[in-house]
Amino acid sequence: MYKLLTEIIDGGQILINEPMKNHTSFKIGGPADFLVLPQRTEEIQKIIEVSKKEEIPTFIIGNGTDLLVRDKGLRGIVVKIAKNFNNIKILESENKAIAQSGISLSALAKLLLRNELTGFEFASGIPGTLGGAVTMNAGAYGGEMKDILEKIEVMDRQGNIFTLQGEEMQLGYRKSAVQDQDLIVLTVTMQFQKGSYDEIKEKMRDLDHRRRTKQPLEWPSAGSTFRRPEGYYAGKLIQDAGLKGFSMGRAQVSDLHSGFVINKGGATAEEVIALIRHIQDTVKKKFGVDLQTEVKIIGEE
Numbered sequence: 099m100y101k102l103l104t105e106i107i108d109g110g111q112i113l114i115n116e117p118m119k120n121h122t123s124f125k126i127g128g129p130a131d132f133l134v135l136p137q138r139t140e141e142i143q144k145i146i147e148v149s150k151k152e153e154i155p156t157f158i159i160g161n162g163t164d165l166l167v168r169d170k171g172l173r174g175i176v177v178k179i180a181k182n183f184n185n186i187k188i189l190e191s192e193n194k195a196i197a198q199s200g201i202s203l204s205a206l207a208k209l210l211l212r213n214e215l216t217g218f219e220f221a222s223g224i225p226g227t228l229g230g231a232v233t234m235n236a237g238a239y240g241g242e243m244k245d246i247l248e249k250i251e252v253m254d255r256q257g258n259i260f261t262l263q264g265e266e267m268q269l270g271y272r273k274s275a276v277q278d279q280d281l282i283v284l285t286v287t288m289q290f291q292k293g294s295y296d297e298i299k300e301k302m303r304d305l306d307h308r309r310r311t312k313q314p315l316e317w318p319s320a321g322s323t324f325r326r327p328e329g330y331y332a333g334k335l336i337q338d339a340g341l342k343g344f345s346m347g348r349a350q351v352s353d354l355h356s357g358f359v360i361n362k363g364g365a366t367a368e369e370v371i372a373l374i375r376h377i378q379d380t381v382k383k384k385f386g387v388d389l390q391t392e393v394k395i396i397g398e399e
Contacts (some may be wrong), residue, residue: 099154099175103134106144111135111182118171118397121178122162123225125318126367128397130157130169135182139259139284142177146282147257156255156374158282160200160227164234164320168367168397173341179282180227188213193290194248199229201281203236207302216293217246219301223309225321229283233276234392239305244269246288252281259284272325272392314352317360320393323374324357327387333357335387338351341382346373359393371395 112134116316118127149156155174155376159165183200184210186209197206207222215252223233230236232250235243249263268275276283309315326334336342336356343353347361347369354357359373378389 099132099152102148102152103132103145103175107141108135111137112221116176118162118167118176121159121176121322122165122167123318124162124166124320124365124370124393126169126299126307126365126370127167127347128169128298128367130171130172130176133176133178135178135180137182139253142179142183142282142284143253143257143259145175145177146253146255150255150257157380160230161202162227163226164393166320166367166370166393166395168371168395168399170398172397179229188215189248192368195290196290197228197286197288199227199232199286201228202226203228210290211295211298214293214295214298215290216298217241217290218288219298219305222302223306226288230281232286233274234272235274236272238345239308242269243317246290248287248289249282249284250276250287252276252283254279254281312355314354314360317352317362319352319358319360320357322357322392324377324389325392327389330385330387331357332389335381335385335389336377339377339384341377341380342372344376346376349373351377367395367397 112277115129116133117129120123150277157172157174157176159178161180161304179200186197186201188195202228203221209340210218220239224236224238231243242360249261251261253259262275333356342356344351346363347368348365350360350362352360359370381387381389
């Protein structure tokens, strides 16, 4: 497999037996057989085609901010699309931006601020990449990715590249056609409005302050652990179930926000998964509500 990969990308872009804890915000995860860092669309396409032909499992990740990798790691190839794939073009006359999917949301927000384009402030403090945000239709503080998306260029698992726009993107609460059809986001075209630098900056500063006072950002986590159940808030259900601050090993329900499971230092995936299951069982027994994970759990059991 290494020989096949070196025919596609430079050896320096290939990591062998790479600990996934180095590539997730949870700071947890066993080794991946191969982790590759493609820099061009053609490289991603060829990796997908080769892995399909050779029947090698392939996982696509961004910055791993919504990911929990099990302790035994991942067999096959992990394709990381992050700062290695982050070019962007601003179309000033149209108030648009066209960006590769690996750009971080924070970097994109800063660039839009410099160009006085408004509409993306809600995402300025969300960790992760643009591709991941599109996949999950990420949202916060009254805004969602669907509010600014015009079209996306995607690749399917056969290596075919095509464009989705409008209703074709199937954007809903934490879902999209990308997720449902197992697609890979390549480039994203976004529409904004012209705004005031000072007003955009102030809104970003306000949202950043709100996040820092309400979320346990000093601890490794994958953000909100659970999806919002219809008619409820996951954090409140967990708190009302008496689980605020509850620990299993080095995994803990945050004292600051019960919707976050955090890594208190050296936590294993097994500990986090056990805690997640305990939370789900407890909330189900007390309130009859099924909590579904927002964090994606992958890897060898």
